[in-house]
Amino acid sequence: MNIAAGLATYLADTWGSEVIVGDISTTTAGARRHNVIFDAIVEGSTRRLVATIVPAGETILNEIDAEAGVRSLAEQGGVAVPHVHLCRTDGELVGGPFMVSDYVAGETVPRRVLRLVAEHGIGDLVAEQLGESLGRLHAIDPAAVPVPLRELDADDPTGAALRFLTEAVDQLPQRRPALELGLCWLERHLPLPPDRVSIVHTDVRNGNVIVGPDGLRAVLDWEGALAAGDPMQDVAWPALRMWRFREDHLEIGGFASRTPYVVGYERAGGRFDEERFRWWKVEGTLRWAVGLASQTAAYLEGRVPSIVMAASGRRVPELEWDLLMLIRPR
């Protein structure tokens, strides 16, 4: 398949001018999507762009048009994202549904992000900007999404999350007391449904952001966005230990403490709730442990014969450790 020719055709269709596509390269092939960086030359000027392509037959959380829609809505709400130029749910010429957005220069690889942030002394700034981005996202009216996003249980997001985890733990090939203790904790500390629900990105963290020497440049990977959930789910997620990449003392992504992050969030209209924040940290850690365990189940059942999936099960103990530290009796 000639992806360059396909992209040129679709872009010409959108822009109404002839487009030449060149300097094409595949990068960071995510688990479920291909990212292709390229130049599009239109009317004598060159634009650096990224095509995000969902291979045919791939399981997805949100259809690509829903993802592109929420990303554009977030952009209108003041969240830094790569601007979307084009989204097609057909896409035969490039191998599947896809969208094309601006290429944003900067670091995305977590350890390199940490190096860059340390070099330029911008950890607090990035944390503040990250908090602000989430605050702005959560201020958007969920009814404004142009294409419906996936939904869980908007009336009771914490209860739904706990029910999901309980079922997931039941499916595991081994009973794990530490995970059970995590479930007990979540049950005993289950907060009331939130006062208000918001769009939830679900995966904002070090690794899904682009950072430059001047700070946060874009929030990426809107694939898992939820139509309506507890905003604290989003606020807790970047604070988990697994996104700190050995800089454990810096709660937010390994580059900053909680304070500037919360300042940014509240300045943008968010309301930080420490109890719910802690609940979602426990939930997220347990969910990650269960996710890793189910990857190994996929390997053991012969569905995904990959050594990387096999290895996931051996990461469960580190998540159990993190979980136990989070639920330390007080």
Added chain:
Amino acid sequence: MQFPPDAADLLAAIARLLDEDVLGAVPPQLQHPVRVAAHLSHVVERELRLAPQHAANERLLLTELLGADVEDPAATLAARLRAGDAPELEAQAWPVLVEIARQDVAVAKPGHDSWEGE
């Protein structure tokens, strides 16, 4: 009885080969799986060295916590926690499970337990 090297030593040798020689010689798309393979060789090496002592210790800790010597103490504890009828068991279980998790990460990811914060 096998002649030396023992299984753990052999896995260490495989890990060294993967890390030092194979990794640099494979195409980019194979580098991550090779890194994972080297990592797993180290994990299993540690498991072979530590598992007998860890398993005995885990059994001892769980038996003491449960107050009874049962066939599968981990599953028994999990079931009792799930039943949710013994809040005091939850409190007593925490330090025991921390000690067991410490053993598990000594195999899976040494040093991970040096951070005891949130």
